[in-house]
Structures are given as C-alpha cells and as structure tokens.
Amino acid sequence: MPTPSALRAPVDVPLVLERCRETVRPALREALGRTHPWVAEMAAYSFGWCEVGGAPSAAPGGKGVRQALAVLGAEAVGAPGGAGVPAAVAVELTHVFSLLHDDIMDGDPARRGRPTVWKAYGTGPAVLAGDALFALAVETLAATEAGPSALRMLSAALGDLVRGQADDLLFADRPWTGPQRVRSAQYRTMAEHKTGALLGCAAALGALLGGGSPSAVAALDRAGRRLGLAFQIVDDVLGVWGDPQVTGKPVHNDLRERKKTFPVLAALDSPSPEARRLAAVLTSGGDPREAAVLVEAAGGRAAALDEARAHIAAAKTALADVSLQGAAGDELRALSAFLVARDL
Template identity: 85%
Template sequence: MTPLSSPPQAPVDVPLVLDRCREVVRPALLKAVGRMHPWVGEMAAYSFGWCEVGGAPAAASGGKGVRQALAVLGAEAAGAPGRAGVPAAVAVELVHAFSLLHDDIMDGDPARRRRPAVWKAYGTGPAVLAGDGLFALAVETLATTQAGASALRMLSAALGDLVRGQADDLLFAARPWTGPQRVRPAEYRAMAEHKTGALLGCAAALGALLGGAPPPAVAAFDRAGRRLGLAFQAVDDVLGIWGDPEVTGKPVHSDLRERKKTFPVLAALDSPSPEARRLAALLKSGADPQEVAVLIEAAGGRAAALDEARGHIAAAEAALADVAPQGTAGDELRALSAFLVRRDL
C-alpha cells in the first residue's frame, strides 16, 4: 500500500476528479429530484443551480461537489466501481442542500452563490417545505440500498451532529467576545466538527459502506472525512475575512461585517498578545472591519487557522494510514484534501 501521506505517483488533477464524480452522480441526482412534487422540485433544482425561478434552465454553479466526490472515492477505495457510491452521494448531497436552505433562513442570508437564496426567491414557507422534501428524499434514497438499515443509521447520526452543530452556532452569536462566557477555540472546533465535518465524514463512510468495505475501514473513512471537514471550515473562515470577493462571491471582510465568531477571530482573542486586548475593544465597539482584520492577523489568528487546517489534514491522512485504497482512490483522496486547504489562499 502507498501511504496517503506520501506523494502521489502521478499528478492528480483535482478539478477533473471533481468533474468526473459529479458526472457519475448527476443522472441519479436529477432522477431523484424529478420524483418530487413539481413546485417543490423546482425549488430544489433552483437550489442546485439547475434552473431559474419559474423553471427556465440555468447554468449557475452548484458548488464543487466535494461530498459527492468523497462518496464516489470511498466506494472506489473499497474496490468497488464508483457507481456503487452513487446512492450515498445523492443522499448526502440532498441533505447538504436541505441544510443550506434552512441555514439561510435561520441566518437571514439573502444570497447563496451569487443568487437570491431560495427563501428570498420563493418565500420562507416554501423554502422550509423544499428543505423538508430534500431531507425525505435523502432518506428514501438510502432506504432502497442493500445496506439500507446501516446506511440510514449512519445518516441519522450525521444529521443529529449537524443539528447539534447548528444549535451551537446559533447560540454562539449571543455570547460575548470576552470574559468567562466567551466562545473558546475548542468549542468552535467541536461545533465545526458537528456542523461541517459530520456530513463529509458520512459521505466518505457511506461510499465505503456501499462499496463493501469492512466496519473498521468505514469508521476510518468517517474519521478522515470529519477531519477534512474541519480543515475545510478553517480555510472557509480565513476566506471569510481575507478572501478575494471575485472568488468567494462575498465582500471582503464579510464575516467581520456580520460579526461572526469564526476560528481566526477566536484564536486571536485567545492569544496573549497586546493586539488581542486591542482587538477585543474594537470588536465590542463595532469598529471598521479592515482595522479589525489587521489586528486579527497581527495577533496570530490567520496563522492559527491555517495551522489548524493543516493539522486536520494530517489527522485525516493518519486516519486512513491503515486502509489500503484500491486503484488511484488513495492518491485522489490525498490530492482532494490538499486542494481544499490551499484553495485561493
């Protein structure tokens, strides 16, 4: 076996891998959404970027397809064809879409991927209904597989984690920036593992399960995916403050303007530097985001978040160290991990 931490034998074109996995999954995802009530299905299709309001075809980006790729590669790593992981990819993608619809409502976010969010385009009630429909469809998709009972238990556990993470994220907004009730980096890490990591872990583990992997390997894929999710979130937090608006689709310093408690901010506040004390005062006063961003970086928040991401990638590789991926799946999983950490930084 070639360890996941070693360099790939040949360069891996990650965008090409993502495209390949999306093409494997897309027919089944389209077919699943096509079974929904026409109006609810239109909202679901809009959320994926397939149509405009009213159903006219659209070519908006539906995201990178990371969860789909993890499911397909998980099946391939188990020695099965990538199509064996397609039901897992479809179910997890449906759950992810459902969570985004509801998250946008809870957070009051008016836009998603440079378009009006579903609740802004169709109304709050219809968007909730569309999210419920996507969730029901995900359950149905897994229930019809050979490993239906085990797969559904795995998805249910991930959903429980996702709800826990979202609850903590909402509660963090009301907590102070400083003092004994402030949000600590460790608390944020636990929230991110539940809200982001659980579903990525579920995608990889479900793919491996449907590909015929034994329970220890399935568990290793779950751990690896969770760590990948934590790395993904840490990088997202950096991009939310310092990312290029042309790439992120959000204004520069967007997370600071929304006063989000993200890892770079919390790590900076937790540092013993004099900048941390000045940063706390600025956050309480609602100072200019540009000035706040400079202090976060000076207090080590940006570097800490990037170190956090690199550490989780190393842990993901360690989780798979005893798994022998079949074919090129190991190289592709490692390359995908590196791609997600270095994206546009």
C-alpha cells in the same frame, strides 16, 4: 525504488471533482424528479441548474466535495464508483436541505453570488423544499441493500449536524470577552458536528455501499470528519479575506456580520495588544476592515491555516489506517490538500 503511488501522475483534483459530479448528476436529477415540481425547481435553483421560474442556468454550484467523497469512498474499498452514487445523492440532498434552513436561520440573503432560496422564493417555500430534500435522501438510502445501516449512519450524522448548528446559533449571543466567551476548543466541537459529520458520513457511506469492511468504513469516517474541520476553517479564512468573485460574498463579510469564526477566536486567544484592541473593536461594533487587520496582526489567520493543515494531516493518518484500492487513495489525499489550498 519508487513506490507505485510515486510513479502515478499527479492528481488533477478539479478533474476528479468534475468526474464525480458527472457520475452523480443523473441520479440526483432522478431523485428530484420524484418530488413536487415546484420543490424540484427550488432544489435545481440551489444547485445552479436553473433560474427562478425554471429557465436553464449555468450559475456556479458547489464543488461537489461530499459527492466526491462518497464516490471515492466506494472506489477506495474496491467497488466501482457507481456503488457510491446513492450515498452521494443522499448526502448531497441532506447538505442542501441543511443549507436552505441555515440560510433562513442566519438571515443570509446571498449564496454563491445569487439570492438564497428563501430570498428568491420565500421563507415558507424554502423550509418546505428543505424538508422534501431530506425525505428524498432517506428514500434514496432505504432503497439500497444496506438500507438500515446506511440510514442509521445518516441519522447519526444529521444528529451531529443539528447539535453543531445549535451551538453555532448560541455562539452568536455570547460575548467576545470574559468567562462566557467562545473558546477555540468549543469551536472545534461545533465545526466537527456541523461540517465534519456530514463529510465523514459521505466517505463512510460510500465505503459501506461499496462493501467495505467495518474498519475501512470507520477510517473513512474519521478522515472525512477531519477534512470537514479543515474545510470549515478554510471557509472561515475566506469569509474574512476571500475574493468576492470567488466566495460570492463581500470582503470581510464574516466580520461585518460579527460571526465567531476560528481566525477571530484564535486571535482573541493571543496575549498581544492587537488582540485586546480587536476585542474592543468587536464589542463596540467597529470597522470590519480594522478588525481584519487586527485579526491578522494577532496571528489569527496564521493560526487558522496551521489548524487546517493539522486536520488534513490527521485525515491522511486516518486514510493510512486502511488499505485503499486503486487510485482512490491518491485522489482522497490530493482532495484533502486541495481543499486547504483553495483560493488562498
């Protein structure tokens, strides 16, 4: 006999993401209204809500994955989705704060097809905006009934994020070959900290504010971390082979910038002649188009997608460790699969 989940209609993930964004947006706007208007404008610009100067805009923003994880995390433990809204606001503000600073550290001039905040407003204003957004995130969680526990959870995730970003910056100066080169296992640790920690925090915070048990909160944190790893690795694939109309960045962008991403590191692990040729091209600063061909020929693209799928399977295993309420469990599982398949 079919299980109850098998009888439900397939989950429309874009619709779920849209629903969660619409649920969170009023509270997110209210939070921005508590800070300096200029800072609020820079944040609104980063969300795609306005142009420089404040004129309304319909520029593409992010998918709202972290917001959705927080809302669904609350629903998954039997609370209404609104219970997870403060978690969604706090995590989204922290995420944007990290992006504003990351773009400065990485020197990235564009994000989602538009100038980054530091390019549009200046480096100092972008740093200030990032600091203000994190202050708003702390204020948002402090006002909840679970304030101390929620703040400890966010603080731990931010500590992981900083460790991941530090490793990522240090990776840039390490060689492509030899004993000091970056290994795939080191990359996994970096990505779990830099990307996975905040996704895990989003789902766990939603469950915490929704009154979930410690075991449910922990399971959702594990699932989110694994999802974050898969999310980052798929981003790496898109950074080499993604459609510029979708990614907002030129094709082969990550190779052009010599970023140590998972597909490249996996390709360099191969004993094939293509891997040796790839190492020479990367070391000499050769053509990124040739490098992309060599990464694929050495198995880097396939290895990255296999790795992402393995982390999604682990995320689903973590979700299976807890009894999820209503449709939220199906939506969380569908969201995981959707993020690996996106735009590939």
